Amino acid sequence: MRYRYFPGCTLKGQAKSMEDTAMAAAAALGIELIELDEWQCCGAVYPLYEDELISLLSPVRTLAAAAGEPLVSLCSACHHVLKRAQELMQRNQDARHKVTDFLEVEYSGEGRVLHFLEVLRDDLGFDKLTEMIKKPLEGRKVAAYYGCLLLRPSKVMQFDDPENPTIMEDLLKTLGAEVVKSPYRTECCGAYLSVTEEGVASDTVARIIDSARQAGAEALITACPLCRYNLENCSREDGKEPIKVYYFSELLAEAMGLPGESTGADGSKEEVAQR
Amino acid sequence: MIIATGKSSLIDEMKVQSGQNPAECYQCAKCSAACPVTAAMDLLPHQVIRYLQLGLEEDLLKSKTPWICASCFTCAARCPRDLDLARMMEGIRLSMLRRREGNKFGPADLTPEQLEKLPQQALVSGFRKYNK
Numbered sequence A: 001m002r003y004r005y006f007p008g009c010t011l012k013g014q015a016k017s018m019e020d021t022a023m024a025a026a027a028a029l030g031i032e033l034i035e036l037d038e039w040q041c042c043g044a045v046y047p048l049y050e051d052e053l054i055s056l057l058s059p060v061r062t063l064a065a066a067a068g069e070p071l072v073s074l075c076s077a078c079h080h081v082l083k084r085a086q087e088l089m090q091r092n093q094d095a096r097h098k099v100t101d102f103l104e105v106e107y108s109g110e111g112r113v114l115h116f117l118e119v120l121r122d123d124l125g126f127d128k129l130t131e132m133i134k135k136p137l138e139g140r141k142v143a144a145y146y147g148c149l150l151l152r153p154s155k156v157m158q159f160d161d162p163e164n165p166t167i168m169e170d171l172l173k174t175l176g177a178e179v180v181k182s183p184y185r186t187e188c189c190g191a192y193l194s195v196t197e198e199g200v201a202s203d204t205v206a207r208i209i210d211s212a213r214q215a216g217a218e219a220l221i222t223a224c225p226l227c228r229y230n231l232e233n234c235s236r237e238d239g240k241e242p243i244k245v246y247y248f249s250e251l252l253a254e255a256m257g258l259p260g261e262s263t264g265a266d267g268s269k270e271e272v273a274q275r
Numbered sequence B: 001m002i003i004a005t006g007k008s009s010l011i012d013e014m015k016v017q018s019g020q021n022p023a024e025c026y027q028c029a030k031c032s033a034a035c036p037v038t039a040a041m042d043l044l045p046h047q048v049i050r051y052l053q054l055g056l057e058e059d060l061l062k063s064k065t066p067w068i069c070a071s072c073f074t075c076a077a078r079c080p081r082d083l084d085l086a087r088m089m090e091g092i093r094l095s096m097l098r099r100r101e102g103n104k105f106g107p108a109d110l111t112p113e114q115l116e117k118l119p120q121q122a123l124v125s126g127f128r129k130y131n132k
């Protein structure tokens, strides 16, 4: 299975452990992820006004660089931006002409744009993954935290049921964890408000953490570096046991018995295989 | 009955650039029930649409709400009229950034602690949303 891979800037910095563990797992699963040459930041947020063409240059350049091969990302935000930019290129001819003429590339919306979780579910299959689990996460109570960008808008993202998604729970089940379902798993963490309005992000984070805790979770998984940052940094001290936050790929690598490190948003490191 | 006050450039532009027509909203307020950050807003999401319907452009441009909106797309996912309020919020922000107030937030506003800790994704999204 061969894919082009778009890392995005955060995966080369703060979220390096998401990349390292996903790459290790992919290699062991026979999933070839070939990093694009000279890629640049996707812009992190999709421009919601259709005349914001400048913000589309980078994602469209990336889409064109994949040259029709399936394009995979790990970061929820990168995937969101690429997938929506592709949909715009398919739907809006005027925007497509302007952007591709400016970039001097040929692109008309072709190619599959996938999140790595979709590769695991749809191309590899979770049953196949089961065979590769060497150290199941037995007795670990883990909840999935989806956030916004993978699910919405569902007509474009086509990732899972936007109100009742199952992909991350199915992954956790495959990894042998005790799956905990929390009602706030699809709520927003506050996103970039942690930059300008930290108090608002603290409220959203508190609801997500409380809801996971009440459901009995000891840990959360996410596919978004900003979600992880907010969940780890914007939560208020409430005297209760903190909830660990992991990238989904860190637990994947751990259950596959692969070495790797989990890097928290505070820079703390932990060997994944030794937990 | 309240009568809309004249022509509004923001609203005309919004219909084209966001593909959304505020007149289609029937004010059920499901968007406001879904929005995770209403506690910090001075106008609720459905009220923003009502202001758009009435052409109260200047009041909207003074509101805190578009800057509190986290572009989480929950309102759009729940709207029974299939309206994308997240796009309309973006329109109000852009109208301010492009023509009126200039940047809301820039690198100089970051604390040294934020600079050290924030993931790249947070910085890029923050600058994209609050800066032109």
Ligand code: SF4
Pocket: B024, B025, B026, B027, B028, B029, B030, B031, B032, B045, B046, B049, B078, B079, B080, B081, B082, B083, B085
């Ligand atoms: S949910 Fe839709 S129809 Fe209802 S108030 Fe909000 S925008 Fe209007």
Ligand code: SF4
Pocket: B031, B034, B035, B036, B037, B045, B068, B069, B070, B071, B072, B073, B074, B075, B076, B085, B086, B089
């Ligand atoms: S997109 Fe904005 S207005 Fe809509 S629910 Fe999210 S934060 Fe609220």
